[in-house]
Every structure is written in structure tokens, then in C-alpha cells.
Amino acid sequence: xxxxxxxxxxxxxxxxxxxxxxxxxxxxxxxxxxxxxxxxxxxxxxxxxxxxxxxxxxxxxxxxxxxxxxxxxxxxxxxxxxxxxxxxxxxxxxxxxxxxxxxxxxxxxxxxxxxxxxxxxxxxxxxxxxxxxxxxxxxxxxxxxxxxxxxxxxxxxxxxxxxxxxxxxxxxxxxxxxxxxxxxxxxxxxxxxxxxxxxxxxxxxxxxxxxxxxxxxxxxxxxxxxxxxxxxxxxxxxxxxxxxxxxxxxxxxxxxxxxxxxxxxxxxxxxxxxxxxxxxxxxxxxxxxxxxxxxxxxxxxxxxxxxxxxxxxxxxxxxxxxxxxxxxxxxxxxxxxxxxxxxxxxxxxxxxxx
Numbered sequence: 001x002x003x004x005x006x007x008x009x010x011x012x013x014x015x016x017x018x019x020x021x022x023x024x025x026x027x028x029x030x031x032x033x034x035x036x037x038x039x040x041x042x043x044x045x046x047x048x049x050x051x052x053x054x055x056x057x058x059x060x061x062x063x064x065x066x067x068x069x070x071x072x073x074x075x076x077x078x079x080x081x082x083x084x085x086x087x088x089x090x091x092x093x094x095x096x097x098x099x100x101x102x103x104x105x106x107x108x109x110x111x112x113x114x115x116x117x118x119x120x121x122x123x124x125x126x127x128x129x130x131x132x133x134x135x136x137x138x139x140x141x142x143x144x145x146x147x148x149x150x151x152x153x154x155x156x157x158x159x160x161x162x163x164x165x166x167x168x169x170x171x172x173x174x175x176x177x178x179x180x181x182x183x184x185x186x187x188x189x190x191x192x193x194x195x196x197x198x199x200x201x202x203x204x205x206x207x208x209x210x211x212x213x214x215x216x217x218x219x220x221x222x223x224x225x226x227x228x229x230x231x232x233x234x235x236x237x238x239x240x241x242x243x244x245x246x247x248x249x250x251x252x253x254x255x256x257x258x259x260x261x262x263x264x265x266x267x268x269x270x271x272x273x274x275x276x277x278x279x280x281x282x283x284x285x286x287x288x289x290x291x292x293x294x295x296x297x298x299x300x301x302x303x304x305x306x307x308x309x310x311x312x313x314x315x316x317x318x319x320x321x322x323x324x325x326x327x328x329x330x331x332x333x334x335x336x337x338x339x340x341x342x343x344x345x346x347x348x349x350x351x352x353x354x
Contacts, residue, residue: 010071012072013039014041014091016050021049023130024290031291031294033298034294037056037057038057038071039054039058042062047061074098075091075097077099081106084104084106085104088104088105088114095121096123097301099128103325111322115319129317132192134286136280137258140258144196148254148265149251150252152250154231154248155230156235156247157193159237159245162240165185181220181236186223186328197232199229202226202227202341203225204223204225204341205223206221206327206328219238223328225324245258245280246259246260254268261280262274323341324341327341
């Protein structure tokens, strides 16, 4: 099966919570050459919802039942973060390419092992980095690729929320593996900032504070990353007065601000205002951003190898995020001490669907 011809690619959804239903499925149903033929979901009520949305699909209670058919060309994993490594590993061992919600894994060794397993099985493992397709963030990336402000020397990113996202308790609880603000919003901020800085950070410092005793409320993180050419600051909070996403970048030729749905570019004393029509902070599931993820994923698994670079970059960014979150927790645990970063990489190779 191929994404560019012949019979449709056959996909399976693993987990059918709100992210799968509202964030992923709408774009899968609009994608030409793809058919969702199966769903694995442990909750009975959510299985009933899956049957209602996908009356022609096989809906199972366990992933093993979904794999047993042997008819899947890929799976899209939307289970709680603590199960990502387990489920993605099982899919790869069944020779099924994987698209996985962030985080790829909650522990660095697990993320490394998944990528290595993908190489050995010659199947892709690809993480959902959908924020790169938010209109404002994509427009900033386009401006940077056009050298609009030169080499970025400084970056400040802010994600302000009034409460944790979503209704799932595990997602908000930092004591739950894969839960908490760093995995929820921090992962997104880290791959975006690293892409904008166009370099790997050398070290970081991080501090966490909470406005109450409940781990699911009021979490705030402040990180500072040192890059070869400059520095980036990331501020994340669930204790803000309102929702917003702001970013400010200073380059060798000018500066840029992203104010949710508006970009301001200053060069040679002149300011250009660029409306993007879509606030980064609006909504939680972002089905319109997922379409870009699907395009990249289908490109990454093409048998002609043309998506090799897309796959490699995605895997490198996922590993970087896992390592930075681990380092941030270490820094906070040492009263905000600087943590040097080790970027030993796993050599990624082209993988394809069969």
C-alpha cells in the first residue's frame, strides 16, 4: 500500500477519547487515500461513540485484537501519555507504522528505544507536532526561513492558561507519568522554540512553582535555554488571568512579535503588521492543525524515500523534547541549577510502509 496511489491506506485509531474524536478523526475523514478501518478503546462508552462515528470500522476493546487482523497500514495512537511507549512499541513489533500523540514517550530511554525499534522493523514512528501548523506559528517559521530578521539571538515564549486543558485527570496531574504542564504545553513550546532558534540548546535552567497544594492546579514553569548563538526563555502557566500565546524574537536584522493571531515585524525602524486570522490560544483540539501532521506523516512513510528528512527531523525533535523535559525536572530538583545537555543522537534511517 502507498499514500500516492492504489488502494487507500488502512489506519487504526488506538484510543478514542476527545483528542481522537475532535482533533484527529475530522481530518482523517477529509484525507484522500486513507480509510480508518479499526478502533481499539478500553472504555465501553467510548467504543459506542467510535461505532457511531465510524459505522464501518471494527471497534475492539484491546489493541491485540486490532493488530490480529494484519490489515493495518498505520496506527494513530491517542491513549494517555503514560501508555504511549507500550502501545507504540507493540505496533512496531507487529510491523505497523506509528503516528503518536505527544509526548512520544515519558522517559528518554523509552523514546530512544522506540526510534531504534522503528529502524530495526523498518517502520516509521512519528510524533504529532501539530503546533507547527498553527497559522501564526507557521507564518513566523516562514518569515524566519526568508531571513526576515536574520539570525535569531533571543526568543521569549509564553503560554498562558487559566486552568489545565481537557477533562482527563491524568493530563493535569504532574505526579502522574506523562501528566502536568511540561508534558502538556511544554512539549509544544520546546519543539517550536528549537525550530525557531534553528539550533540545539547547550544547557538549561528551570523552576516550577504552584499556587496551591493540588498538583493539578496552578502549575507554572520558567525555563531558560542557552543556544550557541543566543538564549530562549519559556514561560508556561495554568494560573494565568486569561488565555494567550505570545512570543518575541530578536534577530541580527530586526525583531518579531507573535501576539496570538497577529505578527509584528520590525526592520530598519519600520513595523509591518501581519494578521493571521487564527489565535494560537483558541480551542484545545485544533483539527485544522492536524491536517499538516497527516501530510507530513504520509510523506514520511512513502516507500520512495522522499520523506526521509521529514521523518528524521520529527524524530530528532521528539528526542530533544524528551531530553529537555527530563533536564528541566533535574534543574528544578536542584534549585534551578544549570543542566548541560547531551545530544548524542540515534542515527535515523528511512522506513516505509510495505
